[in-house]
Amino acid sequence: MEIRAGTGGDEAALFGAVLMRMYQRYAERHNFKYELIDIAETEMGGIKEATFSLNGRGAYSRMKYESGVHRVQRVPETETQGRIHTSAATVAVLPEAEDIDVEINPGDLRIDTYRSSGAGGQHVNKTESAIRITHLPTGLVVQSQDERSQGRNKEQAMKVLKSRLYEMYRAEAAAKEASARKSQVGSGDRSERIRTYNFPQGRVTEHRIKLTLYKIDSIMDGDLYEIIDSLIAADQAAKLAKMNEGI
DSSP: OEEEEOTTHHHHHHHHHHHHHHHHHHHHHTTOEEEEEEEEEOTTSOEEEEEEEEESTTHHHHHGGGOEEEEEEEOOTTOSSOOOEEEEEEEEOOOOOOOOOOOOOGGGEEEEEEOOBOGGGOBSOSSOOEEEEEETTTTEEEEEOSSSSHHHHHHHHHHHHHHHHHHHHHHHHHHHHHHHHHHHHTTOOGGGEEEEEETTTTEEEETTTTEEESOHHHHHTTOOHHHHHHHHHHHHHHHHHHHHHTO
């Protein structure tokens, strides 16, 4: 999970720290393992951004609904006139990346043999021991001619191909993750909020399902069960309705 301060300056950063503690407390209540990965703090004790993991059975399926802009309305500690300020922090929830296992279908390969050539175009040997492998789906071409054995050259070429494919898939996965993160958090503007925490009124409003609860203290202490369970129920009902439309 990632939390970033959005609109609201120092107050947004302080609220980001409050959100992180809320998720820590929820993790303790739900027996998820919390692990801080990275954090950039402000001088006032807020967080510009923080990355942490929650591990446990069903962690992502429950926490994914927290993605979006969280808006807070309260009187900041730095406010001397008692005015209520509105600020925001963004939350992104991403499933833990799995190791990319490069599987190569032999049918996707074109393997050519040719004679190894040395300096000045001289043949290193008279047999076609050099190997050129083309991965047809991607167009990647690798070759090996350093070894005298065709088998060894093929082995070396396959290692290079796997490395290049791994790097290509890793870059694609990173691009998809960045896209998913951007779609989840939006710009961090207050108007894009999914939930509002109004401290003077003691209420939390979940805008996506129009749920308002007047127990902000327990929610900030990690009691997210009613909110998350309601979001899951609404999501399942929407999916069921969509399925029924197709019947």
